[in-house]
Amino acid sequence: MKILTAAQTRAADAYTIAQEPISSLDLMERAAGALVQWLKQKYTPETPLYIFCGPGNNGGDGLAAARLLHNDGYNVQVFLPEVSQNPSADFTQNLDRLPQAIPVTRIQTSADLLSALPVQAVILDGLFGSGISRALEGLYAEVVTYLNQQEATVIAIDIPSGLYADAPTPSESAVVQADVTLTFERPKLAFLLPASGKYVGVWHVLPIGLHPEFLAQVESPYQVILLDTVKTLLRKRSKFSHKGTFGHALLVGGSYGKMGAITMSAHAALRAGVGLLTVQVPKTGYNILQTAVPEAMVLTDDHDLHLSQFPDELNKYQCIGIGPGLGQAEDSRLALESLFRQKLPPLVLDADALNLLASDRLLRQQLPPDTILTPHPKEFERLTGPAIDDFHRLQLLQSFCAEHACYVILKGAHTCIGTPSGEFYFNTTGNPGMATGGTGDVLTGILTSLRAQGCPALETCFLGVYLHGLAGDIAAEAEGETSLIASDLYKYLGAAFQRLSSR
Numbered sequence: 001m002k003i004l005t006a007a008q009t010r011a012a013d014a015y016t017i018a019q020e021p022i023s024s025l026d027l028m029e030r031a032a033g034a035l036v037q038w039l040k041q042k043y044t045p046e047t048p049l050y051i052f053c054g055p056g057n058n059g060g061d062g063l064a065a066a067r068l069l070h071n072d073g074y075n076v077q078v079f080l081p082e083v084s085q086n087p088s089a090d091f092t093q094n095l096d097r098l099p100q101a102i103p104v105t106r107i108q109t110s111a112d113l114l115s116a117l118p119v120q121a122v123i124l125d126g127l128f129g130s131g132i133s134r135a136l137e138g139l140y141a142e143v144v145t146y147l148n149q150q151e152a153t154v155i156a157i158d159i160p161s162g163l164y165a166d167a168p169t170p171s172e173s174a175v176v177q178a179d180v181t182l183t184f185e186r187p188k189l190a191f192l193l194p195a196s197g198k199y200v201g202v203w204h205v206l207p208i209g210l211h212p213e214f215l216a217q218v219e220s221p222y223q224v225i226l227l228d229t230v231k232t233l234l235r236k237r238s239k240f241s242h243k244g245t246f247g248h249a250l251l252v253g254g255s256y257g258k259m260g261a262i263t264m265s266a267h268a269a270l271r272a273g274v275g276l277l278t279v280q281v282p283k284t285g286y287n288i289l290q291t292a293v294p295e296a297m298v299l300t301d302d303h304d305l306h307l308s309q310f311p312d313e314l315n316k317y318q319c320i321g322i323g324p325g326l327g328q329a330e331d332s333r334l335a336l337e338s339l340f341r342q343k344l345p346p347l348v349l350d351a352d353a354l355n356l357l358a359s360d361r362l363l364r365q366q367l368p369p370d371t372i373l374t375p376h377p378k379e380f381e382r383l384t385g386p387a388i389d390d391f392h393r394l395q396l397l398q399s400f401c402a403e404h405a406c407y408v409i410l411k412g413a414h415t416c417i418g419t420p421s422g423e424f425y426f427n428t429t430g431n432p433g434m435a436t437g438g439t440g441d442v443l444t445g446i447l448t449s450l451r452a453q454g455c456p457a458l459e460t461c462f463l464g465v466y467l468h469g470l471a472g473d474i475a476a477e478a479e480g481e482t483s484l485i486a487s488d489l490y491k492y493l494g495a496a497f498q499r500l501s502s503r
């Protein structure tokens with residue numbers, strides 16, 4: 001699903017108004033109707049609803065929703081911060097249509113704000129939407145600060161007020177801290193990035209019927225990965241298949257004190273369906289691997305404690321995953337250097353393999369094309385240099401992927417896949433319980449396994465990150481987010497595959 005910029009959203013709006021055709025006021029009515037439908041499913045008419053409306057169309061949505069909710073018997077009050085400004089036409093029309101029975105409080109100074117709103121109340125934030133053009137200051141900033149102090153639930157209309165949809169929000173701006181954001185038609189880029197996403201709370205997309213022709217034609221490098229896409233990538237196992245049909249993967253990693261990492265990758269690779277798995281570890285890891293993962297074949301390095309070589313006959317593997325628990329010994333860097341000079345099957349690089357790459361520019365230049373790299377933001381910035389903000393980090397991601405013709409899976413709350421041709425795909429599964437040691441090792445195992453089974457690089461990234469997050473979500477349902485540990489991810493990977501194929 002494509003993500004649109006604020007400018008593209010305005011263009012979609014205009015296109016829909018012209019082509020459907022529909023008046024701008026009726027389109028606002030449709031947006032308000034979608035809000036009201038969502039709210040009615042969640043709250044009873046007795047819930048006190050406090051609707052704060054700014055001067056633009058976001059405020060217009062709030063006013064239209066106030067009327068519709070009131071007509072359905074809901075307990076609604078409206079608050080209008082009064083700042084000398086030209087309100088939008090649709091705001092004015094909806095203010096004129098507001099039933100007399102709805103109490104309206106005009107806020108001229110912060111003294112007009114009530115002391116505290118009831119805890120069980122719901123605040124609708126309709127101050128500003130995607131039309132924000134500068135930092136929120138003065139009375140608006142005071143209203144935002146007041147809203148952020150309330151214990152009542154805050155639901156942002158379209159986007160938390162003050163937040164920029166597709167650019168860095170000025171640091172001096174007041175921004176509403178929402179519990180829930182009900183956004184129209186498409187999520188906004190700001191929802192998916194850490195510095196801005198923290199204001200958004202849980203977000204839901206409400207379709208409002210923007211013109212499908214426009215949405216199909218508009219070009220955007222930003223997309224979110226949804227279930228419907230991922231489902232189509234799952235392959236059925238044919239009756240006459242055998243273990244050779246599902247590829248042979250090689251995982252390389254582990255060092256003294258870090259054998260757990262490569263062990264978890266191995267478990268995950270097997271659970272993700274690879275036919276055969278070989279794991280190369282330093283001698284110290286032999287018994288550990290053979291005992292913990294009896295399904296895997298084990299090769300040992302000449303070195304006792306860390307890796308210093310790769311096995312011969314690499315062409316018998318369909319994918320090599322390198323990095324979990326590897327360590328950063330000079331021997332291992334030299335081994336990578338000689339590996340990159342060979343003709344290789346597809347690679348997945350993680351953890352210390354990325355740190356070794358970061359420390360050696362020449363090694364980076366030899367990175368084989370189509371490699372999948374899986375850094376977290378710190379590992380990523382070791383490769384590219386520091387990012388000024390989340391948007392700059394995306395630019396760095398784009399240029400790194402283009403320069404090295406590789407796929408980078410930048411891990412985070414909404415993991416982002418960067419491609420050699422400059423697109424960004426954001427994942428929608430996963431939860432904060434997964435912020436625990438070893439979950440990245442599990443992802444490496446899944447990706448290596450899928451790639452070895454013949455999945456092309458981009459599809460491997462889609463399926464891998466989606467399944468990894470989904471396994472995390474199922475694990476969190478069963479174990480709770482706090483107690484979730486990395487091994488739960490491969491424990492519930494089978495359930496994730498099943499859920500994906502049954503939906």
Ligand SMILES: NC(=O)C1=CN([C@@H]2O[C@H](COP(=O)(O)OP(=O)(O)OC[C@H]3O[C@@H](n4cnc5c(N)ncnc54)[C@H](OP(=O)(O)O)[C@@H]3O)[C@@H](O)[C@H]2O)[C@@H](O)CC1
Binds near residue numbers: 012054130133135208
């Ligand atoms: N296509 C869709 O999806 C649909 C979208 N819809 C809704 O429309 C919303 C977008 O509406 P919008 O363009 O009127 O913008 P919105 O944010 O309400 O206000 C802009 C006003 O605020 C002003 N202003 C800006 N910054 C300011 C500041 N810091 N401090 C003070 N003032 C500031 C600005 O003034 P100016 O910058 O011109 O000086 C202008 O007057 C969108 O989020 C959604 O809710 C639906 O109704 C229907 C379909």
Ligand SMILES: [K+]
Binds near residue numbers: 128158160
């Ligand atoms: K808002």
